[in-house]
Amino acid sequence: MTWDWFWAPEYDPARFVFQRLLAATYALAFLNVLNQFVPLLGERGLTPAPRFLERVSFRRYPTLFHLHYSDRLLRVVGWCGLLLSLAAFLGATDLLPLWAAMAVWFALWALYLSIVNTGQLWYAFGWESLLLETGFLAIFLGPAHTTTPVLVIWLLCWLLFRVEFGAGLIKMRGDPAWRDLTALYYHHETQPMPGPLSRAFHRAPRPLHRTEVMANHVTQLIVPFALFLPQPVASAAALAMIVTQGWLLLSGNFAWLNLVTITLAFSAMDTTLLGWLPTQALTPATELPQDGSTPLWHRAAVLALTALMVVLGYWPVRNMLGSGQVMNRSFNTLHLGNTYGAFGSVTRTRHEVILEGLATGESEWREYGFRGKPGEVTRRPPQIAPYHLRLDWLMWFVAISPSYGRGWLERLLLALLRGDRGVLRLLRHDPFHGRPPRYVRARLFHYRFSTPRERRESGVWWVRTPVTELIPAVSLDDVAPNG
Template sequence: MSWEWFWAPEYGPARFVFQHLLAATYALAFVNVLAQFRPLLGEHGLTPVPRFLRDVPFRKAPSLFQFHYSDRFLLVVGWCGLLLSLAAFLGVADVLPVWGSMAVWFVLWAVYLSIVNIGQLWYAFGWESLLLETGFLAIFLGPAHTSPPGPVIWLLCWLLFRVEFGAGLIKIRGDPAWRDLTALHYHHETQPMPGPLSRRFHRAPRALHKVEVLANHFTQLIVPFGLFLPQPVASTAAAIMIVTQVWLLLSGNFAWLNLITITLACTALDTTLLRWVPMDALTPPAVLPEQDAASPLWHRAAVLALTALVIVLSYWPVRNMLGRGQVMNRSFNKIHLGNTYGAFGSITRTRYEVVLEGTGDRDSGWREYEFRGKPGGVSRRPPQIAPYHLRLDWLMWFVAISPSYGRGWLERLVIAMLRDDRRILRLLRHVPFREEPPRYVRARLFEYRFSTGEEYRESGVWWVRTPLTELIPPVAAEDVRTDG
């Protein structure tokens, strides 16, 4: 049996770029784990993992932490994941035999799956499932001294298609603002975490906003079909998606969603657009010259089994995309394969923000806690955070939309402020109480909008805010209790 149809050597440079970008994304995700997991989910975090593990069995949340969890063990696992992802980025997996390369990528996937499956609401974002599904397919791509298997390249393109086309469908179906081209009249101002250029994007002419929406519909509803056409059409489609993702990265902070989508798009690029990739990087000198570009038969069988598995699992996301009740960012199984994706199926027209304040005396002035990324002080320019992910800041955006999103953890955050619990408060940018904790803490709801050009010139403010109501009235430490 001839296997010529199986190999795609012309996608060697694409695999090289894809694997390095994926390794960088994994590294970023593990840095995030090391910095934020313990205050959010650790033994003394806002939603402690040990409680979760007592109630949720392995079959519902497969994770190595089902066998043992401690904050120290979490650090060990996080550091192992970070070091392994850096090794993959430096090309260590490329000098290994096929089974060794697959083992590197499998461990990265399995470790991060173990974290996501116990991450509760803090890890319930679409880009977590997207990283896991991408990472699982990457296991089968093989090292640089073998030819890329064509079926895996096609599966990665199919995943990218689902990401883009699903996002386009949910917009068209979900909110009339996408259909009448007015969505960007609001989005840049009301998105979860604006960036330093978001105000400039928001204040662009409304006619340009409508052009942006049309371009978005074209990129997400038409262009994805080009991924399955012969070159150079597929490369052109991928390049359009990459440019669009860079545009989105400039206009707001969406964690590593844009980075992982760009990573996927690189798999559709042929050598014409990737001729800058050094060819010697694809055949490391440490690899023996007698090694064959064809991977072992067992690897080819594994790739075919993977292809069959993805075809079966694709039933659920395809049914979701074609059905009238389309949902976005849902995993249909516990290993996060064959997921459905999408973003901003509805657009908020008004921006609300929750502002947490403390005071030593209810009759004295209130001082504001400052978060690292989300809007707070009106004079602070929105920072560039992406591709990093500030999980607490994102959840605070949801709380401003509906306080129910804070159930189970917002009270613990208030208690951490009242007790000056630095294990949790290190998630914040500024804690206004250094000598002793506040006597009272409250949460107020504000309406925010970007300042006009005249307001900015007069006072230097980026935001104008209007107080609406108290979300949590002044509370003292003795007014609340917690069992942990």
């Protein structure tokens, strides 16, 4: 028996692009850890990781932090992940032996798995599981001086299929606005974190909105099947997905969801579109085996990986085919063989939680400014993606239902009353410049994009009206000693 079927040299350029984009995504994720984890989940965070780890087992939440958690160790993990990511992005793994290159990609996956399994609700997003599953498959691709194993390419295409087809199914089965093509009448305005072009997308003619929805259905429900057709059809399907994901990246901020999906799409492209990339020239000739093949132990590992993913595929397939389809579900603690999907329901109106403080002796409440989520009506929504602002995203959920803030929203207000520097660094604007206010409160507002006339006359991006007081004014005197 020959192993010729095992190798796919025509996908070597795809591997090159895939690994660089994945490494860049890992770098963003670990930079996010360094910037946000401690104030959210640190020893004195809003939902402290040590308390969480005391209540759960390693079997249910495998993470190295079960051995020990400290904010210092967390930063060590974050910096190790960031440096390894940058090294992989610069191609250092291509200069390593096969086993060492695989060890680097395994370390990235294992470190980020430890973060996600400690991250509680702050890391309960579909793109976390997607990054982990993608990163796990990447371990077995091999460096540039080996030939790409075709089985891993197929598994990456299968993952891309589940991402797109699962998202398409949940839309068609969920909100009727997707079926009657009216979803984008609302989505650009009510999505979690609009971007700088979201208002323009929202103000586009309604026939264009219906066309966008129809194009989305085609891309997510029909095009994914073409990934398994011969080339160049598969490459054309992947290119269509890249264009669609780029469109989504322009219309809103969805962390690195679009970037990882684009990364997966490149793995489906052969030399038909990527043949111009000089991947082999990036590796010294002395490092290149005669035929680029790998040792038997690596081939056995790829075969075992394939068998594992076939078995794990039962759960997402059952979920997609079943009538009770759910979105973004991990069926195991390693976040492999997940189900994906987003926006099975479309919010019709936008509400925002606004945090305000009142200084001693003053009568005017001052508003705290967030980095990404809407607040000041004159501020244009910023471009955040492919970065992720976790506090801003959770505040969107609180505006939908205050129950999402149970256990941490009150601690956020307490941190503002105490002038917690870590929490304040998560915000864009502290109206008290580090000197804590006497009182803080949370108010709920209705937001909508301004009309062209309102924009011309007053320069506002948003028009807002108060709805209710979510949390009445509270001071440190009102907080219990164990608060």
